[in-house]
Amino acid sequence: MLETTSKQEAAPAGMGMQKTQYDMAVEQFQRAADIMKLDPNVQEILRKPRRILSVNFPVKMDDGRILLYQGFRSQHNNALGPYKGGIRFHPNVTIDEVKALSMWMTWKCAVAGVPFGGAKGGVTVNPKQLSHRELENLSRSFFSMISEIVGPYRDIPAPDVYTDSQTMAWFMDEYSKQEKNNAFAVVTGKPLIIGGSLGRDSATGRGVSITIEEAARHLKIDLKKATCAVQGFGNVGSWAFEFLEQAGVKVVAVSDSRGGAYKKTGLWFNEVAAYKKKTGSIVNLPGSQPITNEELLELDVDILVPSALEDVITRDNAKSIKAKLIAEGANGPTTPEADDILFKNNVTVIPDILANSGGVSTSYLEWVQNLQHLYWTAEEVDHRLKTIMVKAFAEAYKTSQEYNVDMRTGAYIYAIGKVRDAMKIRGWF
Numbered sequence: 068m069l070e071t072t073s074k075q076e077a078a079p080a081g082m083g084m085q086k087t088q089y090d091m092a093v094e095q096f097q098r099a100a101d102i103m104k105l106d107p108n109v110q111e112i113l114r115k116p117r118r119i120l121s122v123n124f125p126v127k128m129d130d131g132r133i134l135l136y137q138g139f140r141s142q143h144n145n146a147l148g149p150y151k152g153g154i155r156f157h158p159n160v161t162i163d164e165v166k167a168l169s170m171w172m173t174w175k176c177a178v179a180g181v182p183f184g185g186a187k188g189g190v191t192v193n194p195k196q197l198s199h200r201e202l203e204n205l206s207r208s209f210f211s212m213i214s215e216i217v218g219p220y221r222d223i224p225a226p227d228v229y230t231d232s233q234t235m236a237w238f239m240d241e242y243s244k245q246e247k248n249n250a251f252a253v254v255t256g257k258p259l260i261i262g263g264s265l266g267r268d269s270a271t272g273r274g275v276s277i278t279i280e281e282a283a284r285h286l287k288i289d290l291k292k293a294t295c296a297v298q299g300f301g302n303v304g305s306w307a308f309e310f311l312e313q314a315g316v317k318v319v320a321v322s323d324s325r326g327g328a329y330k331k332t333g334l335w336f337n338e339v340a341a342y343k344k345k346t347g348s349i350v351n352l353p354g355s356q357p358i359t360n361e362e363l364l365e366l367d368v369d370i371l372v373p374s375a376l377e378d379v380i381t382r383d384n385a386k387s388i389k390a391k392l393i394a395e396g397a398n399g400p401t402t403p404e405a406d407d408i409l410f411k412n413n414v415t416v417i418p419d420i421l422a423n424s425g426g427v428s429t430s431y432l433e434w435v436q437n438l439q440h441l442y443w444t445a446e447e448v449d450h451r452l453k454t455i456m457v458k459a460f461a462e463a464y465k466t467s468q469e470y471n472v473d474m475r476t477g478a479y480i481y482a483i484g485k486v487r488d489a490m491k492i493r494g495w496f
């Protein structure tokens with residue numbers, strides 16, 4: 068008997084009045100579109116993804132049951148190059164979320180200046196409930212189902228929430244079997260042994276740190292005297308912590324899902340990482356004072372790096388934020404209402420589409436290495452990443468100054484302008 072695992076899609080019209088992520092993505096787009104007086108025809112094209120594939124596919128479980136799973140791939144825009152964006156495995160994945168994330172990827176790639184469009188995919192599943200073999204079956208089946216719209220020159224997926232380099236290896240292998248060649252360049256974020264890039268793991272945190280260094284120059288913040296709080300100690304937060312420490316910043320607070328640790332005289336990355344490895348958390352770090360995630364955001368520091376969850380800086384706490392600079396390591400940590408309050412209070416926010424674009428930028432470098440079959444050293448990759456991030460920051464900053472808007476809106480205007488110009492010259496409108 069075939070069992071279905073898919074979530075009910077959106078609530079019936081009129082039942083749920085809460086804004087969806089897609090509503091938020093369109094709202095952010097609309098703000099920039101209005102300010103730049105974007106042609107209404109272009110607005111119409113960019114408000115919706117070009118293509119959304121929804122698939123239902125059976126997966127064989129270890130106990131012999133066959134479960135039916137649902138997955139999506141949303142391709143928002145490919146005027147600047149092949150579609151690019153992660154695939155997540157999570158119980159809350161909906162078509163709406165995937166649409167929003169694909170739109171954000173279009174802007175992120177355009178800001179970074181990497182020749183890609185925006186896409187995102189997901190499967191509605193709790194991967195923690197699956198065995199290794201079940202996860203492999205699911206990964207291969209899903210990729211096989213979307214293989215007709217992906218490809219090294221069409222759409223190049225990458226890891227996202229609860230997918231990793233192993234998932235990418237299965238995806239690549241499945242696609243290569245179908246194509247009857249070794250298609251390394253069909254996904255990025257692969258293991259090194261099959262075409263992954265050096266520097267990919269640390270890239271997002273490194274990018275966060277580079278954008279902070281660029282912002283500090285403009286804001287005349289002396290990083291050697293600056294203090295910082297980092298929310299989240301996962302991939303992005305931990306690398307950002309380490310690179311900021313190397314840049315001379317004193318990180319005084321850090322947190323994970325269980326709570327935070329604060330030390331006025333500064334924490335040391337190696338000590339925090341060792342304690343987290345030993346105990347599984349950073350709560351009760353010796354010599355530190357416990358704080359909540361909410362308190363961490365309102366600390367009297369120069370720089371704040373939210374690197375965990377979305378919607379943590381809202382209209383309720385924005386006015387209590389004391390940091391002068393916020394770098395969004397996470398996707399979507401600040402609501403549009405909070406953005407307005409922060410801008411009024413002269414707080415500079417380096418938006419997610421810029422601050423955390425180091426990941427997709429190094430994915431681009433991985434793709435290039437795969438296509439040319441020539442692999443770079445870690446130093447070469449890091450150098451190229453720095454060049455990309457410094458330019459992206461400069462363009463977004465310049466645009467925000469020209470229009471007298473916050474950096475998010477500046478980054479959007481810059482990104483949307485590039486996509487518009489590409490569509491125009493290609494004759495799409």
Ligand code: NAD
Nearest residue numbers: 271299300301302303323324360374375396397398423426
């Ligand atoms: P991760 O799973 O490695 O780490 C997440 C961290 O957040 C962990 O330390 C976890 O303990 C913490 N956390 C979870 N719930 C929390 C809560 N309620 N309060 C405080 N902390 C909590 O994830 P990641 O890859 O570091 O991603 C973090 C964010 O960065 C996400 O928004 C993700 O979309 C974004 N991002 C990641 C990358 C990347 O390359 N990994 C690239 C771009 C954007």
